[in-house]
Amino acid sequence: MSVKIFLDESEIPRQWYNLAADLPTQPPLAADGSPLTPEKLSPVFPMNLIEQEVSAQRWIDIPEEIIEMLYRFRPSPLKRAVYLEKALGTPAKIFYKDESVSPAGSHKPNSAIPQVWYNRQFGTKTLTTETGAGQWGCALSFACSLMGLTCKVFMVRISFDQKPFRKVMMETWGGKCVASPSNETEAGRRYLAMDPNMPGSLGIAISEAVEAAVSDKSGSTKYTLGSVLNHVMLHQTIIGLEAKKQLAKIGIKKPDVVIASAGGGSNFAGLAFPFIQDKINGADIDIIPVEPTSCPTLTRGLFRYDFGDTAGLTPLLPMHTLGHNFMPAPIHAGGLRYHGMSPLVSETVNKGLVSPVALPQTECYKAALQWARTEGFIVAPESSHAIAAAVREANKAKEEGKEKVIVLNISGHGHMDLAGYSKFLNGELTDYALPQEEIDKAERELDGLPKIKG
Amino acid sequence: MSVKIFLDESEIPRQWYNLAADLPTQPPLAADGSPLTPEKLSPVFPMNLIEQEVSAQRWIDIPEEIIEMLYRFRPSPLKRAVYLEKALGTPAKIFYKDESVSPAGSHKPNSAIPQVWYNRQFGTKTLTTETGAGQWGCALSFACSLMGLTCKVFMVRISFDQKPFRKVMMETWGGKCVASPSNETEAGRRYLAMDPNMPGSLGIAISEAVEAAVSDKSGSTKYTLGSVLNHVMLHQTIIGLEAKKQLAKIGIKKPDVVIASAGGGSNFAGLAFPFIQDKINGADIDIIPVEPTSCPTLTRGLFRYDFGDTAGLTPLLPMHTLGHNFMPAPIHAGGLRYHGMSPLVSETVNKGLVSPVALPQTECYKAALQWARTEGFIVAPESSHAIAAAVREANKAKEEGKEKVIVLNISGHGHMDLAGYSKFLNGELTDYALPQEEIDKAERELDGLPKIKG
Numbered sequence: 078m079s080v081k082i083f084l085d086e087s088e089i090p091r092q093w094y095n096l097a098a099d100l101p102t103q104p105p106l107a108a109d110g111s112p113l114t115p116e117k118l119s120p121v122f123p124m125n126l127i128e129q130e131v132s133a134q135r136w137i138d139i140p141e142e143i144i145e146m147l148y149r150f151r152p153s154p155l156k157r158a159v160y161l162e163k164a165l166g167t168p169a170k171i172f173y174k175d176e177s178v179s180p181a182g183s184h185k186p187n188s189a190i191p192q193v194w195y196n197r198q199f200g201t202k203t204l205t206t207e208t209g210a211g212q213w214g215c216a217l218s219f220a221c222s223l224m225g226l227t228c229k230v231f232m233v234r235i236s237f238d239q240k241p242f243r244k245v246m247m248e249t250w251g252g253k254c255v256a257s258p259s260n261e262t263e264a265g266r267r268y269l270a271m272d273p274n275m276p277g278s279l280g281i282a283i284s285e286a287v288e289a290a291v292s293d294k295s296g297s298t299k300y301t302l303g304s305v306l307n308h309v310m311l312h313q314t315i316i317g318l319e320a321k322k323q324l325a326k327i328g329i330k331k332p333d334v335v336i337a338s339a340g341g342g343s344n345f346a347g348l349a350f351p352f353i354q355d356k357i358n359g360a361d362i363d364i365i366p367v368e369p370t371s372c373p374t375l376t377r378g379l380f381r382y383d384f385g386d387t388a389g390l391t392p393l394l395p396m397h398t399l400g401h402n403f404m405p406a407p408i409h410a411g412g413l414r415y416h417g418m419s420p421l422v423s424e425t426v427n428k429g430l431v432s433p434v435a436l437p438q439t440e441c442y443k444a445a446l447q448w449a450r451t452e453g454f455i456v457a458p459e460s461s462h463a464i465a466a467a468v469r470e471a472n473k474a475k476e477e478g479k480e481k482v483i484v485l486n487i488s489g490h491g492h493m494d495l496a497g498y499s500k501f502l503n504g505e506l507t508d509y510a511l512p513q514e515e516i517d518k519a520e521r522e523l524d525g526l527p528k529i530k531g
Numbered sequence: 532m533s534v535k536i537f538l539d540e541s542e543i544p545r546q547w548y549n550l551a552a553d554l555p556t557q558p559p560l561a562a563d564g565s566p567l568t569p570e571k572l573s574p575v576f577p578m579n580l581i582e583q584e585v586s587a588q589r590w591i592d593i594p595e596e597i598i599e600m601l602y603r604f605r606p607s608p609l610k611r612a613v614y615l616e617k618a619l620g621t622p623a624k625i626f627y628k629d630e631s632v633s634p635a636g637s638h639k640p641n642s643a644i645p646q647v648w649y650n651r652q653f654g655t656k657t658l659t660t661e662t663g664a665g666q667w668g669c670a671l672s673f674a675c676s677l678m679g680l681t682c683k684v685f686m687v688r689i690s691f692d693q694k695p696f697r698k699v700m701m702e703t704w705g706g707k708c709v710a711s712p713s714n715e716t717e718a719g720r721r722y723l724a725m726d727p728n729m730p731g732s733l734g735i736a737i738s739e740a741v742e743a744a745v746s747d748k749s750g751s752t753k754y755t756l757g758s759v760l761n762h763v764m765l766h767q768t769i770i771g772l773e774a775k776k777q778l779a780k781i782g783i784k785k786p787d788v789v790i791a792s793a794g795g796g797s798n799f800a801g802l803a804f805p806f807i808q809d810k811i812n813g814a815d816i817d818i819i820p821v822e823p824t825s826c827p828t829l830t831r832g833l834f835r836y837d838f839g840d841t842a843g844l845t846p847l848l849p850m851h852t853l854g855h856n857f858m859p860a861p862i863h864a865g866g867l868r869y870h871g872m873s874p875l876v877s878e879t880v881n882k883g884l885v886s887p888v889a890l891p892q893t894e895c896y897k898a899a900l901q902w903a904r905t906e907g908f909i910v911a912p913e914s915s916h917a918i919a920a921a922v923r924e925a926n927k928a929k930e931e932g933k934e935k936v937i938v939l940n941i942s943g944h945g946h947m948d949l950a951g952y953s954k955f956l957n958g959e960l961t962d963y964a965l966p967q968e969e970i971d972k973a974e975r976e977l978d979g980l981p982k983i984k985g
Contacts, residue, residue, distance in 0.1 A: 080603070083537055149534070149610075149907065156603075160677070178632065180907030182946070222904040223614070242949040248956050249903045249949075449703045450676040453603065453634030492636070492946035495696040495703075502702050 080157040082323040089152060090318040091139055093311045096350045098135035099357050100428065102420045103395035103529055106382060110527040113392050120291045121300045123199035126192065129308040137311065139191075146190050146223060147315065150179045155323035155484075160451035162471070169474035169481045171467055172332070174320050174348060175454070176488050181246075183457065183489030184344050185216030185303055188312035192301050193220040202297040203227040205289045207257065207282030209236055210411030211243030212457075212489060213303030218252025231257040231265075231285045234277035236411065243493060257282040264288050264388070279415065280387020280401065287390060304341025305385060305394070305419050313347030320484060321351055329482055331360050334470050337486040338462040339366035339375065339433070340412045342419030348486040350421075353430050364431040365470075366422065367462040369441075371406040371509035374399055374418045375426055375433035377516060381523045383417055395529050396423040399511075400519030406509035408438050409497030410458035412488070434466055437508035441465040442501040445491070457489040458497050534611040536777040543606060544772040545593055547765045550804045552589035553811050554882065556874045557849035557983055560836060564981045567846050574745045575754045577653035580646065583762040591765065593645075600644050600677060601769065604633045609777035609938075614905035616925070623928035623935045625921055626786070628774050628802060629908070630942050635700075637911065637943030638798050639670030639757055642766035646755050647674040656751040657681040659743045661711065661736030663690055664865030665697030666911075666943060667757030672706025685711035685719075685739045688731035690865065697947060711736040718742050718842070733869065734841020734855065741844060758795025759839060759848070759873050767801030774938060775805055783936055785814050788924050791940040792916040793820035793829060793887070794866045796873030802940040804875075807884050818885040819924075820876065821916040823895075825860040825963035828853055828872045829880055829887035831970055835977045837871055849983050850877045853965075854973030860963035862892050863951030864912035866942070888920055891962035895919040896955035899945070911943040912951050 107113045115127045122130070129137065139147075158171040176184035196204060204226055208214030214230035221228035230252055237244065237256040244254045255261060257277045258268035264284040268275050275281075290300035302309065324332065335352045339345035345366045356362050368375055374397050383398040385391035396418045399405075403416040425431045438458070445461035447468070448454070456464065463485040474481040491498065500506050561567045569581045576584070583591065593601075612625040630638035650658060658680055662668030668684035675682035684706055691698065691710040698708045709715060711731045712722035718738040722729050729735075744754035756763060778786065789806045793799040799820045810816050822829055828851050837852040839845035850872045853859075857870040879885045892912070899915035901922070902908065910918065917939045928935040945952065954960050 149614075160603075180903075180909070219907055223907070242953075245949040245953045245956070246909065249900060249909055249952050251904055446703060449634075450705055453673055453677070455634070455700065455703055490946075492944075495699040498703050499696075499699040502699070 080159050082155045082326055084152045084319060084322055088322055089144065089148060090315055091144065092136040093139060094314040094318060094351050094354060095132060095135055095137055095311050096353060096421050097307055098133050099354060100421065100424050101133070102424045105395065105420070106393040106527055108389065108392060110393065121287060123196050123201055123299055125195045125199055126308050129311060130306055140194065143191050143194050147187065151315070152319045153178050153316065155320055158452050161448060164447065164451045165468065165471050165475065167471040167475045168478065169471040169483050171471060172324070172482065172484045174316055174486050176316065176486065177454070177490035181212070181216040181219045182492065183212045183216065184313060184316060184347055185213050186220060187315055187347065188303065188309045188343065189216035189220035191312045193224050193226055196299055197224050197226060200297065201226065201299045203229060203293070204299055204301050205229045205286040206301045206303065207231045207279060207286045209233050209279050209414065211236060211240055211493065212412060214252065214254060215243060215246045216303065217301060218247040218250040221252060222250040228252040229289060230254040231259065231282040233257055233279055233282050234275065240493060257285050259285060262288045278387050283386035284388045284390050304343040305417065307421055309343050310346035310350065310419055310421050313343050314350050316347035316486060317349060317351035320348060331355060331362060332484040333481040334363045334365065334483040336365045336367060336463050336466045336470065336483065338413060338459045338488060339368050339418065339422060340415050340459065341417070342422035344459070344486060344488040346419060346422055349431065353425055356430055365466055366431055366433045367466045368433060368435050369408055369410060369413050369462065370435045370437045371408050371511060372399065372414050373435040373511055374416065376435045377511065379520060379523060380423060380427060380529065382527050382529060383523060385417060393527060394420050396420045397426065398519070398523070399515065400522045402522060403515065403519060408509065409494060410438065410462065412459040413462065436462055436465050439501065439506055439508050442497070442506060444468050455491045456487050457491045458494050460487045460489060463487070534613050536609045536780055538606045538773060538776055542776055543598065543602060544769055545598065546590040547593060548768040548772060548805050548808060549586060549589055549591055549765050550807060550875050551761055552587050553808060554875065554878050555587070556878045559849065559874070560847040560981055562843065562846060564847065575741060577650050577655055577753055579649045579653055580762050583765060584760055594648065597645050597648050601641065605769070606773045607632050607770065609774055612906050615902060618901065618905050619922065619925050619929065621925040621929045622932065623925040623937050625925060626778070626936065626938045628770055628940050630770065630940065631908070631910070631944035635666070635670040635673045636946065637666045637670065638767060638770060638801055639667050640674060641769055641801065642757065642763045642797065643670035643674035645766045647671070647678050647680055650753055651678050651680060654751065655680065655753045657683060657747070658753060658755050659683045659740040660755045660757065661685045661733060661740045663687050663733050663868065665690060665694055665947065666866060668706065668708060669697060669700045670757065671755060672701040672704040675706060676704040682706040683743060684708040685713065685736040687711055687733055687736050688729065694947060711739050713739060716742045732841050737840040738842045738844050758797040759871065761875055763797050764800035764804065764873055764875050767797050768804045770801035770940060771803060771805035774802060785809060785816060786938040787935040788817045788819065788937040790819045790821060790917050790920045790924065790937065792867060792913045792942060793822050793872065793876060794869050794913065796876035798913070798940060798942040800873060800876055803885065807879055810884055819920055820885055820887045821920045822887060822889050823862055823864060823867050823916065824889045824891045825862050825965060826853065826868050827889040827965055828870065830889045831965060833974060833977060834877060834881060834983065836981050836983060837977060839871060847981060848874050850874045851880060852973070852977070853969065854976045856976060857969065857973060862963065863948060864892065864916065866913040867916065890916055890919050893955065893960050893962050896952070896960060898922050909945045910941050911945045912948050914941045914943060917941070
């Protein structure tokens with residue numbers, strides 16, 4: 078029965094863990110290759126979040142009001158997947174953090190709430206952002222509704238049309254959501270003039286959201302991002318900090334394996350960074366970011382300076398990338414279809430602290446189906462990647478006869494993603510492996526950008 | 532911060548509360564009006580559940596294995612709606628049980644798990660059922676997947692077509708779901724011959740599910756129902772039993788107001804019956820079942836013997852009813868579109884123990900929107916009725932200047948019901964009040980059936 082571990086009020090984390098203190102990365106550059114200063118970022122982000130972005134302080138206090146808002150739905154439970162263990166016949170103990178319990182249904186509010194709070198402190202009235210699959214747009218709309226800010230989301234048109242209910246969710250929280258490219262920005266109008274039926278891309282949506290923020294000359298509109306950046310990773314560490322306390326409560330000093338899916342990095346960083354700190358300090362833990370074979374940023378991408386968006390408007394970030402012109406295959410895990418990766422997560426790969434794997438989507442859906450029929454919950458396609466990797470590890474533990482402790486992260490529920498389940502159940506899904514030409518093409522493109530030193 | 536109350540393992544309820552011990556109802560009759568014996572029910576239900584159905588024992592032990600399965604996702608949290616309180620400026624304290632945390636997303640697994648467990652004990656291999664909005668079909672598919680039974684769901688065709696993802700959910704748990712009327716039963720084929728495009732009804736779907744069960748002459752197929760019957764109400768009392776312990780933990784001896792929506796009665800009974808026991812024993816509590824004005828079973832229906840299904844195949848139940856031929860308006864709270872009501876819930880109305888109210892759907896959606904923008908969660912349209920009634924009570928407490936304790940039940944999330952939110956946000960929803968002719972028509976029809984004595 079002791080398969081569900083909660084924390085008391087006195088035990089909840091009151092500081093975020095900043096991996097940058099233990100693992101410095103290369104500095105980002107401005108789009109023209111010159112050094113990036115906080116001032117150059119200030120038209121886009123408020124200064125209090127820029128300070129977090131560049132901070133080298135190991136522990137950062139979480140303001141009390143943010144704790145209160147987060148702990149309306151946190152701590153997320155740490156549960157043991159006893160039914161899955163039994164089905165696999167494994168001696169491994171499989172634990173999972175369940176981030177689907179937030180109102181927006183994913184881990185994204187862990188950063189949306191602080192980002193809105195710091196913006197409100199700074200005087201921001203309106204926030205703009207882009208969203209692909211819709212999880213981040215929902216989380217930001219929800220957080221804005223709690224704190225009375227206006228929220229404007231540019232949603233990639235193809236997702237906007239395929240998932241109309243994501244827009245309804247955002248509107249239910251009072252957010253405004255338009256399909257991108259839109260008529261509301263110069264960038265959007267330019268793309269629409271080229272092709273009125275353009276399906277859009279995350280890159281174009283970022284361009285629109287940034288333009289909408291900086292073109293408000295009153296300065297009361299800012300831009301937000303749901304992944305990749307250091308301050309987003311920082312906010313998400315609350316997941317792993319809770320998990321460590323929850324494991325300690327049942328006498329587990331350290332897990333043997335830590336697993337989470339990685340798209341832009343926020344979900345992986347959330348669970349893994351506090352355990353990476355332990356690993357830096359000598360703990361023996363296998364830490365596994367999981368990505369799709371169709372978008373293998375960490376396993377096959379190049380570590381280079383690259384733009385975060387397709388149009389090349391963002392700063393240049395030192396990261397694993399498939400090139401900012403990369404168009405991922407139409408797999409159903411929309412949150413994992415990103416060409417780049419958080420610079421901090423990238424650095425954990427460079428330093429050999431983590432061991433990324435890439436998995437095909439049908440193996441992931443098969444694992445998600447087994448999960449639903451044992452643990453009960455229908456997970457997001459992104460989370461299915463972590464489950465599939467955990468199944469592999471549990472089977473390995475069985476072969477080795479080892480009673481390993483595996484901890485994974487369920488980033489969200491799959492209630493908005495049932496079209497993918499339907500296709501899998503009907504045998505309509507295929508796997509995509511990336512041809513080497515794509516990597517070669519990315520290399521040629523990236524050669525035109527500034528190089529990483531050392 | 533003390534706004535979320537959980538229970539320890541040692542505090543979870545280990546017995547269900549049977550209101551029939553404190554509030555006997557009229558006996559149901561066989562369809563021909565003769566006395567109904569357990570033997571007459573045995574082709575349809577297993578004898579262990581029939582025993583629960585007719586039991587007059589006040590407390591019934593929950594088998595340990597059922598407790599283990601329920602407590603994978605229970606106890607459901609009792610939370611205080613502090614953000615809503617603030618928005619309303621009410622001195623009332625509003626607490627809510629959140630039943631959306633189950634894998635199927637509603638309170639329905641509370642009875643699906645015991646029903647599957649008792650059937651498995653009895654030797655049943657396959658369970659059949661009907662579903663309208665899809666919540667019960669999902670819950671039964673989920674419970675069958677945990678215990679290895681085959682699940683066959685007949686889903687009303689119009690819902691089947693409108694909500695394709697409900698079928699995908701059932702299939703994800705291994706359930707089989709067909710649109711009703713179907714070609715798989717004699718009843719279904721008869722209706723299809725009359726009209727190949729028939730939208731179907733809960734009544735026809737019940738006929739098909741019962742036929743599919745009794746036509747398996749091996750006896751290994753049984754039928755299940757997700758509401759109305761005494762044993763379903765019994766299983767759901769775990770909600771209210773938990774709520775009482777959770778309130779006691781923060782020093783609240785009794786609430787002033789208890790509110791839940793009522794369709795067939797299972798959600799209302801779940802929260803309210805344990806408090807009705809207190810009321811029978813002298814406690815001063817307002818207990819409010821909430822129904823839609825378009826289907827006002829408790830507030831305007833007749834207390835008569837009536838069939839549970841349109842075709843007249845079920846036993847005759849003594850209940851509040853709008854007549855088994857009643858066709859409710861197409862409101863979005865599918866779970867509240869039922870002509871009848873649990874006999875036990877009906878008897879609480881007869882005895883003046885509860886005070887039902889009927890609310891129009893636009894008031895309910897308005898309240899659901901306020902809930903989403905304060906408490907964060909997007910609730911099912913059924914649950915919105917409880918929220919709207921709680922808002923009324925909280926405003927009344929404000930006028931009276933009383934610090935009342937209000938407890939309501941959130942029966943499920945609204946992730947599969949966003950079409951209704953969309954229509955409300957676009958101003959496309961209307962209210963329906965039932966014309967008196969409909970009640971008169973029901974009265975004429977019911978006059979042809981056996982009368983309730985006394």
